[in-house]
Amino acid sequence: xxxxxxxxxxxxxxxxxxxxxxxxxxxxxxxxxxxxxxxxxxxxxxxxxxxxxxxxxxxxxxxxxxxxxxxxxxxxxxxxxxxxxxxxxxxxxxxxxxxxxxxxxxxxxxxxxxxxxxxxxxxxx
Amino acid sequence: xxxxxxxxxxxxxxxxxxxxxxxxxxxxxxxxxxxxxxxxxxxxxxxxxxxxxxxxxxxxxxxxxxxxxxxxxxxxxxxxxxxxxxxxxxxxxxxxxxxxxxxxxxxxxxxxxxxxxxxxxxxxxxxxxxxxxxxxxxxxxxxxxxxxxxxxxxxxxxxx
Numbered sequence: 569x570x571x572x573x574x575x576x577x578x579x580x581x582x583x584x585x586x587x588x589x590x591x592x593x594x595x596x597x598x599x600x601x602x603x604x605x606x607x608x609x610x611x612x613x614x615x616x617x618x619x620x621x622x623x624x625x626x627x628x629x630x631x632x633x634x635x636x637x638x639x640x641x642x643x644x645x646x647x648x649x650x651x652x653x654x655x656x657x658x659x660x661x662x663x664x665x666x667x668x669x670x671x672x673x674x675x676x677x678x679x680x681x682x683x684x685x686x687x688x689x690x691x692x693x
Numbered sequence: 694x695x696x697x698x699x700x701x702x703x704x705x706x707x708x709x710x711x712x713x714x715x716x717x718x719x720x721x722x723x724x725x726x727x728x729x730x731x732x733x734x735x736x737x738x739x740x741x742x743x744x745x746x747x748x749x750x751x752x753x754x755x756x757x758x759x760x761x762x763x764x765x766x767x768x769x770x771x772x773x774x775x776x777x778x779x780x781x782x783x784x785x786x787x788x789x790x791x792x793x794x795x796x797x798x799x800x801x802x803x804x805x806x807x808x809x810x811x812x813x814x815x816x817x818x819x820x821x822x823x824x825x826x827x828x829x830x831x832x833x834x835x836x837x838x839x840x841x842x843x844x845x846x847x848x849x850x851x852x853x
Binding site: 590593596597600601602605606608609610612613616617620634637638641647648650651652654655658659661662667668669 | 709710712761764765768771772774775776780782784785786803804805807808809810811813814815816823825827
């Protein structure tokens with residue numbers, strides 16, 4: 569029985585540490601990426617892989633208890649609210665006129681979004 | 694009937710989250726659940742808005758597993774971009790048509806795009822989504838069209 573316990577312990581620490589690794593990667597990406605739009609993507613690494621792996625590790629630590637149920641409920645909640653908040657931030661940036669720097673060969677946004685309002689006072693010059 | 698169902702679901706959720714099973718706490722839980730069910734009913738009388746949840750349960754679970762694998766793959770790709778010294782990003786915005794009939798299906802598709810690192814749904818317009826990709830490649834559109842097909846497949850056929 570103790571061998572199984574060791575195995576579970578190793579497995580859960582593997583998950584927690586690799587989750588922590590992805591959280592750090594997300595932070596490094598947020599610092600390294602050049603502008604707002606690409607930084608959003610770095611943050612989503614933390615939000616998906618980091619959260620998933622850390623929660624998987626914590627579930628194994630907790631075993632078959634109510635705590636595991638709570639962790640899973642929090643996980644589902646984060647998987648619904650995470651994309652929603654990311655979308656809200658990205659949409660706010662788009663509406664205020666912030667555009668990503670497109671690489672050579674791509675001419676602007678295709679198609680130009682309908683929400684673009686030239687008379688918007690928040691639009692930067 | 695709907696109210697009784699809501700009460701049972703709220704109560705089950707309360708019992709799962711509480712973990713303290715003494716008469717006083719369960720009584721307080723039942724009381725607060727009743728208040729929540731009452732408030733929900735009152736709100737329903739004002740807007741009557743309901744989510745049209747026509748999803749195929751088995752298909753949805755299969756889709757969730759597929760999505761987890763996709764998230765893992767996309768994470769690996771973005772991690773490599775972050776770690777590489779030259780930072781090979783190639784930002785691009787493009788639009789992807791969606792084929793889901795229900796609001797819930799569209800929400801699932803848009804959220805799935807945002808959940809996979811590397812792509813974010815920026816804007817929803819009638820008939821298509823505006824996507825921002827951090828490392829755009831020519832097969833991104835095909836991959837997203839494949840995801841669109843899979844989400845549509847989880848929707849149940851319309852009942853008449």
